[in-house]
Amino acid sequence: MNPAHDHLMARLEAMRAALDTSDAEAVGAMVDDAVADFARTERPFDDPRVLKLFKECQEKATRLLSTLHASMDSHATSRRATSAYGSQP
Numbered sequence: 001m002n003p004a005h006d007h008l009m010a011r012l013e014a015m016r017a018a019l020d021t022s023d024a025e026a027v028g029a030m031v032d033d034a035v036a037d038f039a040r041t042e043r044p045f046d047d048p049r050v051l052k053l054f055k056e057c058q059e060k061a062t063r064l065l066s067t068l069h070a071s072m073d074s075h076a077t078s079r080r081a082t083s084a085y086g087s088q089p
Helices: 003-020 024-040 048-073 076-084
Strands: none
Touching: 003 024, 003 048, 024 048
16 A cells, blocks of 8 residues: 555545445536546556455446436437437447
């Protein structure tokens, strides 16, 4: 464990909490800052805590995205909007 990675753990823990409540807007707002933070940090995935929590968040985000997509796809207006913006499932 590397104390220099504690700031990443804090970011990921906040993201996990937002994912646990299905708060896609909050997660979306966190992503850019997290990506930048990871880019500035040397070898973040050498810390097993970071790697484990990152994978957990990634899995939760994938499930949330799937749920949101299914919800949007169940509404004709949403299907038209999704199609208009060129999103693919």
